[in-house]
Amino acid sequence: MRRVRDSVPWRLWAVALIGFWERAAFWGLTAPWRTDVTCAENYMEHPPHYKQDQTPGALALGQAKATRIYCSFYVFYYITPIAAAILADSRLGQYKTLIISVSLYCLGILALTISSLPANIDNGWGIPGLVLAMFLIGLGGGGVKAIMPPFLADQYTRRRPVVKTLRSGEQVITDYELTLQYIYNLYFWVGNVGSLSWFATVFIEKHYGFAEAYGLTLGLMSIALFMLIFGKKWYAIIRHKDNPILPQATRIVACAVKSGFRMKRADPDYQLECHKKEVTWSAGMVEELTRGLQACRVLLAFIVFYICFDQMQNNLISQAGSMKTNGVPNDMLPAMNQVGCIVLGPVIQMGLYPVLHRRRIYIGPITRITIGFGFVALSMLYSTVVQYAIYNTPPCYDNPSDCPSASADNNRPNVWIQAPVYFLISTGEIFAYVTGLEYAYDHSPQDMKVIVQAISLIIAGLGSAVALALSPVARDPNLVVFYASLAAGMAVTTIIFWMIFRHYDRLQEPASKATSMSEWLTDTKQGGLLQKATTLNHTWSIVPPDADAS
Secondary structure, X not given: OEEEOOOOOHHHHHHHHHHXXXXXXXXXXXXXXXXXXXOOOHHHHOOOEOOOOOOOEOOXXXXXXXXXXXXXXXXXXXXXXXXXXXXXXXXXOHHHHHHHHHHHHHHHHHHHHHHOOHHHHHOOOHHHHHHHHHHHHHHHHHHHHHHHHHHHHHOOOOOOOOEEEOOOOOEEEXXXXXXXXXXXXXHHHHHHHHHOHHHHHHHHHHHOOHHHHHHHHHHHHHHHHHHHHHOHHHOEOOXXXXXXXXXXXXXXXXXXXXXXXXXXXXXXXXXXXXXXXXXXXXXXXXXXXXHHHHHHHHHHOHHHHHHHHHHHHOHHHHHHHOOEOOOOOHHHOOHHXXXXXXXXXXXXXXXXXXXXXXXXXXXXXXXXXXXXXXXXHHHHHHHHHHHHHHHOOOOOOOOHHHOOOHHHHHHOOEHHHHHHHHHHHHHHHHHHHHHHHHHHHHOOOHHHHHHHHHHHHHHHHHHHHHHHHHHHHOOOOOHHHHHHHHHHHHHHHHXXXXXXXXXXXXXXXXXXHOOOHHHHHHHHHHHOOOOOOOOOOOOOOEOOOOHHHO
């Protein structure tokens, strides 16, 4: 029978909506801080201005300090998920830690809103309020970023296949892997829709003020907190007591290191037979941890992916500024990436994948990540071609930033030639980034899913840090070589990644096939289709019972 994705319960849509409000709040509140919006770093960089015909400002820190503060915030934002992950997986559980994270998030935005009032800025509270807000938002936002993906996927509790009859009369079987793929594509899509909120906050910032703009994001995040708290009785929640998984995992890895970096030698039977040593962990735990470490190896390749991805935040904006814009702000071009994700996401998930599935073609996660890497490599190659065209435009050639004259502007390539770069990156995100989230969840130990997700965020932070370190060399007249080097680096990464990990697709045993088909068919014949939610190595506590799983 053909495999298809299952329908998802309504509570999963509710959690996805919480993710929408969080992304809307994050992009809205950071818009006045970033260098990639029309009012570049207005809040931190410029002095207070209260007239609509003036550039909005507040703290008068200057561009250099504003950039350093913003980058420091992002480093903090990528590091903090580890603390939240340890709490979620070892102590409090995902739900309680998520409540704490969202509450800190709201307190941070509240501090930012109050400190951005004109009277408080004039009294010198702007900078202390910003520091406090960044600290709280970094703690809370980092926690949400790490916990939300596994918490969302946990809302789908049916792991066993179910036979369904389509309207056409065809009998199909639901597949957990395909359903998980759909869930994370949904999460990615709603996040990109939410990210469009920065248009609203930039408009409010300019025409009304920073406090009003931040107040909007506070309202958005408050909705997320409200839905999270008052929807508790409907969410699927894994009950956690004090969980020794992290100390146990540390001991297993240490044992494997002492045995020549071989995880198989950490198996209890091997330890007992070869070292006469009884250990406190099980063979199943060693196997799960091995899968988790394999997932981390796969995610390491994303460092180069993020280096290329981060070019949208700076160098590609500068490239657009060297082109004929016809009045279009060059820093508005990155919005094409979000548009691409919103448009192409459903096309790929609802169009391409079903067409392939009808032909019994199922693309494994490693293959999808490889395809995504390939599209990102193509985006950097296309950027190289665009930059080459800019450098071959008279009279400025390879120093376009030194040619502000109108005659030079008329000779420059049209800025919309750059648009395919963002659509190529969008396609790469849909294939690679979304699959990375899915892979981190599906291949991590049941009690370490948030920790593995936090590790993936640290990898993203490393990529962003490398991209920032490379920024001094991204200058005229070296940009053709710069983009070509990124394209080559991404292409080499793609090839090596495929060569090393392609066998993982063949070895992967989908969770939906964990119970043998013969056993499942026996259950079906004896007692009808099993509708209860089950997992292999974990007991679920669902509040209320999963009545809508059918």
